Amino acid sequence: ETTITAEYQQYNDAVNSLLAKTEDNIIGAGYFSQELNFSHLKITNDAGINNLFVGTIDPYPSFVVDLTYVGSTDLCIGDSLLLLATQNANYSYVWLKDSVIITGITTDSYYVKDSAIYSVEITNNNIPYTKQTKQITVKVYAIPEVELTTTDDTIFCVGNEAKLRTENSSTLTYSWYNNLAPIAGTTNTYSGTTTGFYQVQVSSDKGCINRSNGISLLARQPTAIISYIDDLTICDGDSVLLTSSSEPDYLYQWYFDGTLLNADTLISLYAKKSGAYQVNTTILENCSTLSTNSDVIVIPSPSATIIYSGDSVICNGEVTSLAANTGLGLTYLWMQGSDTIIGENSSHLNINTAGIYRAIVGFEGSCSRWSNTKDIV
DSSP states (O other): OOOOEEEEEEETTEEEEEEEETTTTEEEEEOOOGGGOOSEEEOOOTTOOOOSOEEEOOSOTTOOOOEEEESOSEEETTOOEEEEEOOOTTEEEEEEETTEEOTTOOSSEEEEOSSEEEEEEEEETTTTEEEEOOOEEEEEEOOOOOOOBOSSOSEEEBTBOEEEEOOOOTTEEEEEEETTEEESOOSSEEEEOSSEEEEEEEEETTSOEEEOOOEEEEEEOOOOOEEOSSOSEEETTOOEEEEEOOOTTOEEEEEETTEEETTOOSSEEEEOSSEEEEEEEEETTTEEEEOOOEEEEEEOOOOOOEEOOSOSOOOTTOOEEEEEOOOTTEEEEEEETTEEOTTOOSSEEEEOSOEEEEEEEEETTTEEEEOOOEEEO
16 A cells, blocks of 8 residues: 655646655656556645545556356355356456465356355456456355155055155245145145155255155055946846956955845855845955945746646647646747747647647746647657
């Protein structure tokens, strides 16, 4: 620092200063200009009043340097900040980190990743003259740690839940995700009730973010649907096969008219009686579904008997008659051996040839029964 004592007079609104460098008693005259090249100046007026002006004389005021940045000076570990020095093809650059030269960096921009105070010494090679930029302080903060855990079963019945949790901290905020999509939840715990891949994201008070490991939840509910072939209406003596919907881990229990069928624990059941059949499918513990009723109707088959009071031996040219039992809604089909006798659909049959005869007696075109046989010779 060089102190100059000066007297001044006013000429045409400019300060004409008499300069004295006290230590060697050199006196000069002139305006303050770049040529003075004094770094600090103290002016004393003719009345002896000191410190009328104290300032820095810049010998090259048109040589302006600056240091700027894009983004925030608060970083998270792994992030970077772009620092930008005044750009000019005639400038050269020396970067400083905590006032120590960063070797190897001579460009007008620099990506920083560490906590430190950064500045740049810029030299205008046309003068030459060097100036230092302002300082920029960068702070780097740790990324918060986060781990998602649960002590509950991750496979559960629909209507139940699995409690998910991570460490609680007053300096963190929490955001929850299912299958990578945001879901409601702002605390360190979440009750998962549906199938999905769950994660929690934590943000520190410095804006650093980390997303947790994921936990997959599977909410299951077994299906219980009874299928069958053809019809639930069957004839007496027949059966219909009832089959439950299935998965490899299903357990089955069948019911008839609301009563547990203890022995029937397979995927299928042959139903032979009229009534309501149900199946209960179970997975896990206490996770089951009861099907709706499948109502089986059993239609009684009619009796089928051939009545013949004559002789079973007939002569050539003779005609005899066979009669089947009669009843409301009964239908008839006559057979000779394994052949159907075409056109014979009444309860009586007139025959004139030898053979083995029988009738098929049906009820309203549905259930039928074979009669006894009658040999005519």
